[in-house]
Amino acid sequence: METGGGTMAHLAKLFEMARDRTPAGRRDLADKVGDFYFAGHDLSKREMDLVVDILRQVIRDAEMDVRLGLAQRLAVHDQAPHDLIVLLANDRIEIAEPVLLHSGVLRDADLIDIILRHAEAYQIAVAKRPAVSAPVADALVEMGSVQVAETLLGNRGASLSPQAMAKLTTAARRVPPLREPLLGRPELTSDLATRIYWLVSQELRRAILERYPIPRQQLDAALQSTVQDLVDGTRGRTSLTGEQLETVERLAEAGAITPPILIQTLRLGQIDLFKALFGRIAGLAPETMHLLIAESGGEALTLACRALKIDKGFFASIFLLSRAARPGEQIVDPRELSRVLALYDRVTPEAALPILQSWRMNPGATQLMPSRRRDRPET
Template identity: 35%
Template sequence: MSTVVPLDPVNQARDIPLSGLNQLLDLARKRSPEDQRRLLLGVAGLYESTKAQGSAPDALADIFIALTRSAERDVRQSLAKQLARVDWAPAALVRMLAADEIQIARPVIAASPLLLDDDLLHLLADCSIEHQIQVALRPDLGAAVARAIVERGDPTVMTALATNRSARIETAAFADLVDQSRHLAALRAPLTRHPALDETLAARLYQWVGEALRQAISDRFALDPVRLAQAIEVATDEARRAQAEPAPSLAAEDPDARLVAKLHAAGQLRPAYLIRALREGKLGVFAHGMAALGRFDIAHVRRALQGDTARPLFLACTAVGLDRAAFPTLLAEIRKLNKGFPADPDASAWRLAERSADQAAYEFRLLMAEVDAASV
């Protein structure tokens, strides 16, 4: 009587001919998403069991990755949730999922122990703003990644980092965040509560926060009253000087505002109309049109038009639906009508990674936030 020898999943996986991988992928693609999900979970279970017995064969890892790459979106999303916290999955597969669209990537970026600092730095450099935000929110984020976020200087990503109280932020990088908060109001409240804030940086932050946050800083640190009084005096003097500066002017604001309001109410205000207004030399109409379409404060649009960088204007244009490829031409038209503003010193200060319209609008409002106490 012959003895039945049970199949060894490790040896069985090692014996899988790679020449049959394409046939397996073709078969998987023809299956329903539910069949794909079951197939992937089966491969995942096989991989986990072989990993528990030693090292999983490379051929099985290749099959796992290839099947995931060819799977439907919902299947990849389900798998990402399954693998988000495990330590046995192929590292290359986890990196692939982390770079997938954000709904798939989010749980992996947030929790996977297989993502190293170098992987997170690649996500910051190569992926969308949503991926970068999720990196900044990752628990126990390493100092090297936090430093890279501050050096990149993206307002939304820095704000996300400031809210991450478990992030390991070096003193120099945290000091840069405090300095950035002078002009970026969204940073102030989270920095006030961050455990990395020390007494020296608290005194610096105290100068430009509102009354509520000053009280929070005073409650947290026993700061010298004389030192605080000096900080208040500095902040007050700077606010007075800012108020004394004449506001940027755009000709014929009232007629332009009335025209734009009428077009907007009639549903005739479109991004293409803003381009036409510029070609006709109507900078005031363009400004009010941007404010109406983006639901921006007209003062913020004016400030963007008078800025020392074209970055805020680029964000506003993205937010209202203007094609980013058309921005260089649009910027040139604006500068002709606006005495060379906004400045564009290196001709690339506005070049940013892809943003959705909502994300661009959010970043624009952060950049244009008032710096006085009332904005906090």
């Protein structure tokens, strides 16, 4: 360990090297001052301040690869000067990332400031830190990035406040990739788990019920909320998003697409959502569902409902509401209702099922009901 004159001679040499502002000179200076700083010399406060001043100058002036090398070395040094670490943490992401990931010198206030000032890549790096405090996690969640939220949920070293968990649950209702990591969090409560119950796979629903004894009425209320979200999200749209179609799929897996749910969507005027829900349980392609609703006589819808064993009272409501939702049709002729109810009574589910199956196998058909079948469906 050098002391006295040897140390001062080294410092004098470093200051002389600092006059060379060429890229090669900056790189050589960075190597030498870095080696000197990390070598553990017994420096006085004044001497250490001089070394840090040189480091600060190098960080401001050197090319990116030089700054990156210093950032990687300083990131794991617990005694690194705070202002240098903050300077590096606000540099280009390639340089900032090792510091954001590993430096214990950064304080919560530093991290929150970086989260607010910088782009998503910086936020992801902060979310990956071995320990993320609740205030820092709150700031990350507020930014609204799906990738940041997914990273944070997967980090068991992150502390998530009740407020953060509530916001992440709301986000998970819209964003499928957040659901499974959310369910793995120790901070998850029964109420929050209920909010996404109908949006996850059968396996995850089982896991929720094993972890929480959720009353049936609470699950029913959550189902209504999920359907309402679908209705609100599809209002004014002519097609469903991928996320909405995934929700439809999850509801179907759970056996939650019931006649009352179908009727609810029709009462709210959501004919496209009805097509998606009905099409899923009937196994019909979107183009086939379009034909089924557009078909003038209503026989196709009648046969589909009969094949699915939908109760007659529910069928009547579905028929009336779906006909009223068609363009230009506000009132259904009572004779039309009488005719399809008679057809419903005449055709058994067993007779209707092969017809439905034929529609499943021929989604490109231009019509569902041949003229002879429209006149007298098979029984």
